[in-house]
Amino acid sequence: MTDRDEWGRQPVHYAARDGDVAAITMLRGSEDVNATDAEGWIPLHFAAQGGHAKAVEALLDAGADVYAMTDKGFPAIYWAAVAAGGDPVSAIRVLRAHGADPTRATMRTYFGPKSPLYFIRQTTSNPVIQAEFRDMP
Structure with missing residues (x-):
């Protein structure tokens, strides 16, 4: 197991952030792909x-928990939907193919738990992203 930095992260967290599939593959034997950082984020x-x-696919294949949430209840499917770069549509599709459920009310708000889908529909104006969730109630 690799030492953690001041944010509680291991190299696999940074490999995931960078989309470095080769590094993720190399590190998966020595690091926990479900290790949380100081805010509950996994790679x-x-x-x-x-x-x-x-990278999402490589992590899921290595045993990453598709249902894992940050300390505030935000699952990976939410982060994929609000991604500012890369290929968020493909990331959403990979997550959904592995069982990610954006209808689960896991996100803590002042008004009680809300689902990622609620926030995606309220805050994401990208019609391509919205289309990925059109089949959801």
């Missing part, structure tokens, strides 16, 4: 946030 959250679909 999958970073890969999803970057829209790194191939």
